Amino acid sequence: MDNEKKIITFCLLLAGVCSLVFCEEWKASVENSLEALVSSCVVVPCSFSHPRGALPTSRLRGIWHLKDQVTKNIYHDDETKILDSFKKRTKLLGSLGQDNCTLELMPVNDHDNGPFCYRIELVKTEDNAPTIDKFSFVEECVGLKMLNDPPKPVLSHPGTATPGEPYTAVCSVRHTCPSYMPTLTWSQGTKEETFEIYQDINHGIWEVESILTFIPEEIHDTSDLTCTATFHGGRTSSAGVALNVKRAPSVNHVIIHAAVAASLAVIFGVFCVFMVKKYKNRIAELQHQDGSMWSRLSRVSRR
Numbered sequence: 001m002d003n004e005k006k007i008i009t010f011c012l013l014l015a016g017v018c019s020l021v022f023c024e025e026w027k028a029s030v031e032n033s034l035e036a037l038v039s040s041c042v043v044v045p046c047s048f049s050h051p052r053g054a055l056p057t058s059r060l061r062g063i064w065h066l067k068d069q070v071t072k073n074i075y076h077d078d079e080t081k082i083l084d085s086f087k088k089r090t091k092l093l094g095s096l097g098q099d100n101c102t103l104e105l106m107p108v109n110d111h112d113n114g115p116f117c118y119r120i121e122l123v124k125t126e127d128n129a130p131t132i133d134k135f136s137f138v139e140e141c142v143g144l145k146m147l148n149d150p151p152k153p154v155l156s157h158p159g160t161a162t163p164g165e166p167y168t169a170v171c172s173v174r175h176t177c178p179s180y181m182p183t184l185t186w187s188q189g190t191k192e193e194t195f196e197i198y199q200d201i202n203h204g205i206w207e208v209e210s211i212l213t214f215i216p217e218e219i220h221d222t223s224d225l226t227c228t229a230t231f232h233g234g235r236t237s238s239a240g241v242a243l244n245v246k247r248a249p250s251v252n253h254v255i256i257h258a259a260v261a262a263s264l265a266v267i268f269g270v271f272c273v274f275m276v277k278k279y280k281n282r283i284a285e286l287q288h289q290d291g292s293m294w295s296r297l298s299r300v301s302r303r
């Protein structure tokens with residue numbers, strides 16, 4: 001009987017420990033790798049799940065730390081526990097109560113490559129007593145690829161522009177800073193002639209697209225159409241194309257061409273008639289001379 005009790009107690013204890021830490025499914029999902037533009041910002045998407053059902057943000061503590069260095073925090077809700085070099089640069093954008101551990105790093109320095117790992121702790125039990133229920137997802141880390149130069153925008157456009165007809169060009173650029181999207185500006189056209197689209201490409205990558213539709217005039221003929229991307233922090237990059245504005249054949253041009261062609265035809269016709277007349281006379285003259293030559297020759301042969 002005593003042994004039975006011991007076994008039951010042991011089993012209950014094991015079940016308790018098991019439910020607290022080992023056997024429950026705690027999962028975090030973080031991008032493995034993300035590009036980050038130096039001097040701009042980067043937002044690392046992160047989400048997690050736990051078996052405790054909905055928990056308020058106040059009962060959860062989300063921590064980001066350097067890989068294999070659990071005490072070197074880059075984000076912690078207690079600022080004194082953050083590494084000096086990361087103080088005031090990191091922010092949890094996500095709400096832990098909604099299982100969202102999305103991290104913002106701004107501004108990005110060129111030594112911020114990480115990897116940075118996410119760790120979650122349950123801070124209090126219902127009666128506010130400290131709990132041992134901590135969990136760390138050391139395998140869920142993100143490495144940052146530092147970009148020292150901003151990516152160039154991609155410009156797509158039709159080959160030539162026709163004055164008076166709408167011309168549409170599309171400029172797009174990808175980035176990883178959705179809290180402060182880059183802006184795209186054009187060297188031609190007005191703000192009213194542009195249309196912007198913001199897209200989540202997934203895996204932490206975003207795209208800004210600007211569509212410009214304007215009516216070129218002949219003044220634009222050899223000028224450039226440039227699209228400039230300005231990233232948060234002030235870095236810029238641009239892509240351009242020479243506008244080839246083609247003059248459309250106007251009605252006046254067609255009439256002038258037709259008139260010139262008609263005049264040429266008339267002149268040629270007159271010339272032909274004149275030539276025929278001239279040669280008629282000449283042929284007749286030659287025939288006449290021939291006649292006299294023949295008669296002369298026959299006279300000679302008769303002698």
Ligand SMILES: *[C@@H]1O[C@H](CO)[C@@H](O)[C@H](O)[C@H]1NC(C)=O
Nearest residue numbers: 047093094095098100101102
């Ligand atoms: C997490 O929070 C970020 C920032 O507020 C938000 O953009 C993102 O959509 C959230 N993710 C999910 C899965 O709700």
